[in-house]
Structures are given as structure tokens and as C-alpha cells.
Amino acid sequence: MNIILEAMKDNLNELSNTKLSFETRSYIANVQIKLAEAFIQVLNAESSHKFEIEKNHSKKSDLKD
Numbered sequence: 001m002n003i004i005l006e007a008m009k010d011n012l013n014e015l016s017n018t019k020l021s022f023e024t025r026s027y028i029a030n031v032q033i034k035l036a037e038a039f040i041q042v043l044n045a046e047s048s049h050k051f052e053i054e055k056n057h058s059k060k061s062d063l064k065d
Contacts, residue, residue: 011032011035015032
């Protein structure tokens with residue numbers, strides 16, 4: 001996740017570079033969109049993983065009772 005955030009940060013710096021052509025900045029913006037989508041997938045996966053852990057823990061607690 002940190003790699004994605006660092007890449008997004010670097011891309012934002014590049015997007016503000018007016019020396020780059022419009023086409024290059026447009027490409028970077030599209031990459032930024034893909035990175036954001038990947039970041040969301042990571043967050044969803046982590047959330048799902050935490051949910052499964054909590055669900056399994058809850059099942060184990062229920063079995064003990």
C-alpha cells in the first residue's frame with residue numbers, strides 16, 4: 001500500500017510540472033487513476049481480510065460458549 005501511495009505522490013509532483021507536454025501529463029493522470037483503483041482494491045482486500053478474521057474469531061467464541 002505504501003508503494004502505491006508513494007507512486008501517487010510522485011505522480012502529483014509530475015503533474016504540476018508545466019515543462020512536460022500535455023500528452024505526458026495526460027498519461028500521468030491516467031496512471032494516477034489506475035493507482036487510485038489499485039489502492040481501493042488493497043483497502044477492500046484488507047477490509048475483507050479483517051472481516052474474515054473477526055468472523056472466524058466470533059465463531060470460535062461461540063463454540064466455546
